[in-house]
Structure formats: structure tokens, C-alpha cells
Amino acid sequence: MRLVVAAVGRVKDKPLRAAIDEYLGRIRRYVACDEIEIPDGPPAKVGPLLARASAGASVIAMEVNGKPLGSEAFAAGVERWGSRGKGVVTFLIGGADGLPPDVSAAADDRWSLSPLTFPHRLARLVLIEQLYRAMTLLRGEPYAH
Numbered sequence: 001m002r003l004v005v006a007a008v009g010r011v012k013d014k015p016l017r018a019a020i021d022e023y024l025g026r027i028r029r030y031v032a033c034d035e036i037e038i039p040d041g042p043p044a045k046v047g048p049l050l051a052r053a054s055a056g057a058s059v060i061a062m063e064v065n066g067k068p069l070g071s072e073a074f075a076a077g078v079e080r081w082g083s084r085g086k087g088v089v090t091f092l093i094g095g096a097d098g099l100p101p102d103v104s105a106a107a108d109d110r111w112s113l114s115p116l117t118f119p120h121r122l123a124r125l126v127l128i129e130q131l132y133r134a135m136t137l138l139r140g141e142p143y144a145h
Contacts, residue, residue, distance in 0.1 A: 003032070008040055008046055009038075038053065063098060
């Protein structure tokens with residue numbers, strides 16, 4: 001399995017960047033995991049970049065109106081999607097206005113991190129932490145408890 005987080009916007013805040021990098025490093029102990037930062041811009045520019053970042057992968061759009069999942073269901077979904085096709089799962093996070101509608105419609109599934117609205121850069125950290133939590137849940141390790 002290989003995980004990809006493709007997100008609109010750069011994380012420049014040093015403490016937030018450090019936290020994201022910490023969890024990416026933890027995930028990489030289990031599976032390959034890449035982060036792709038898509039420059040902010042209008043949907044017409046962002047959409048094709050997100051589509052290119054997710055080519056050949058199972059695509060999960062992270063959206064406030066997506067399917068709400070607890071950590072266990074999230075982990076099971078990661079495992080299920082990771083066992084399909086080439087084993088690549090790409091998670092998409094839009095910018096301040098969310099994902100372009102055509103990108104959302106083309107995704108294989110739509111999940112929500114919470115009914116709360118997060119700034120998209122903070123949502124990236126929450127997603128990456130949940131991916132790490134999923135890896136520990138799938139292996140029965142104590143982090144998830």
C-alpha cells in the first residue's frame with residue numbers, strides 16, 4: 001500500500017509543518033506515504049493539478065459533507081481501498097473553498113474528518129495523524145488506545 005495526501009496550499013507555519021512531518025515519518029515506518037502540495041488558485045487551475053496528483057490511485061475526497069467515520073472505520077476503509085488496484089490511495093484536501101466540484105464528483109469516495117469546519121492546513125495535520133492511527137489500529141498497536 002502507498003498513501004498520498006494531496007492538499008491545496010503550502011504549510012509555512014513551522015510548528016504545524018513540524019507536526020505534519022513527524023506524523024509522515026511515523027506513517028512511513030509502515031507504508032510509503034507522500035505529501036503533495038498544490039498551489040492555491042482558482043478551481044480551474046487547482047482541479048487539474050489534483051487530478052494529476054491522484055492519477056491511477058483510489059481517490060478519497062476529504063470534505064465536510066463526506067461520510068463521517070470513527071477511527072476504526074477509517075482504518076478499515078484505508079485498508080480496503082489500499083488493497084484495490086495498484087494499492088495507492090490518494091486523499092484530497094481542498095483549499096479554503098473546498099475541492100472543485102468536478103474533482104469531488106470524480107473521487108471514489110468522500111469522507112469527513114469531523115462535522116466541524118477546520119482550516120485546510122489544520123485538516124491536513126488531522127488527516128495525517130488519522131492515517132498514522134489507522135496504521136497502528138490495523139496492526140493492533142497501543143497508540144490507538
